Amino acid sequence: MAQGLDGLSRPGRPGRAWVLVPIAWIIAVSVVDVLAPPHIHLGPLLVAAPAVTPSFGGPRTVGLVAALAVCAQTVIGVLRDPDELLSANHEAQIMALLLVGTSLVVFCVIRERRAKELRQVRYVSEAAQRVVLPPLPQRLGPLRAASLYLAAEAEAQIGGDLYAAVRTASGTRLIVGDVRGKGMTAVNDASLLLGAFRVAAHRPASLDELVAYLDRSVCWDLAEPGETGRSGETFITAVVVEIPDRDHRVRMVSCGHPPPVVLRDGRPLTVDARHPAPPLGLGELAAPRYHVETFPFEPGDLLLLYTDGITEARDSAGTFYPLTERIRGWTEHDCDAFLARFRRDLLDHVGGHLDDDAVMIVVERPPEL
Incomplete structure (x- = not known):
């Protein structure tokens, strides 16, 4: 969606x-x-x-x-x-x-x-968004998925937020990220990272090797002619996850991005990274080590991946949108039903207008029959 x-x-x-x-x-x-x-x-x-x-x-x-x-x-x-x-x-x-x-x-x-x-x-802008950010397919192997993209500017409809999913031989790999900055430069950086992810995610490399390759791809782009002075100033926060088809534990590498949330029987569980890496594009400055962390993702759970345009959305009093507090008690097990309710709730909180682009990806592991 x-x-x-x-x-x-x-x-x-x-x-x-x-x-x-x-x-x-x-x-x-x-x-x-x-x-x-x-x-x-x-x-x-x-x-x-x-x-x-x-x-x-x-x-x-x-x-x-x-x-x-x-x-x-x-x-x-x-x-x-x-x-x-x-x-x-x-x-x-x-x-x-x-x-x-x-x-x-x-x-x-x-x-x-x-x-x-x-x-x-x-x-x-609609055509560009569908090329750069096509909606996720409803089925990703045994998983179900849905995507929500809310643009801050109605005239633009697209910005620096990004997401993608790739099927592998044993599971599904997803990325959700946010490019620092706005405008066409942010769109260009987002499309570059998405292209690199879609090409490399199919390979049998480990998750940490994949993230290291994505970091190098962003750094290479910043080193291209005409990009002088952007090194260290442009970066992309991202979280990359790998969901095996037959294992109920998700593997994750977080690069300075808001943590995923697992919604289990109406209880939101925030998955904070114990060893977060710096944002993509800063590898040459920080020499990061990418730690793969795991967390459970059981049948009937919903996995929420999002950008800070959601958690930093403010109401008229300047209060941030409290994601985990708002969704506590929600029992929707269907991705589309959850996103429809979430979209209404978020827009009600901000009075119908966002100050920043927002992305929400919902992945459902259906209950085992």
Whole structure:
């Protein structure tokens, strides 16, 4: 279940019946103005008709209403001053309506052009996310999985958070990470690490050897021409896990990343690394040793892998999202059902807007029959 790309279709406008509102206003003002005493002039109120039309109409609708307002002002002038045809006052009002109507049409054209550009940007970002971060398959051998990606910026839809899963001959390997920084540089670093993981995770190397290779891949990228000065400033926190098909213990290497959580019968168990390694990309500076740690993952358990965009999400009072406290007592054993509830709970906590991208991966080991 991959989220975070909602509302990409063109937003619909209210029904065409709304155009009757400014037209009725024009008719009402015109009738009252013609019947009113000579010293009362209601013509300036006609400008309200084209002024409200952009809220539900496009350039053509606005132009039509503005033209009707100009015609109405002309008719009012002719009927009120039949001898002089049009007074200077009515001519000034007509010119004002023409100016306002033209300005509103131009505004609507620019607005629709920018809306089209925004739709194109969202379409491209959706395609980029599906290439770089395709949703996890629902089945990973005997495991079930689901993924949630929530972008902080609706226009971007993709950032430096990353995840991937690879099947091996004996199990499943997963990575969840977070690139320091934002923008296209973070996306580039994330795609590089994901590519390296997808290629190397199939090999029969041990988990610590795999993580060492991923660290070298990030360091090599920082050493490329044009990347001068990024060494030591760019890094990627990550947790890499290996879930055997026939063993109920998960192997893990943590590189400065938030710890996984195992949800067992409604009780969240945080898996803190006893020997965490530094983030990927700092290997040349820290010369790390990667310790493989294990923890139980029994049938019926849910394994939660996530980024700090979740645990550092704040509510209006500045309180961080307390992940383990919020999910305590949740008894969902289905990945999709858990993520649906979690997504609602997280967005309720932050008031509907995240300050940072957030990823949650849920892996379920189904109960043995």
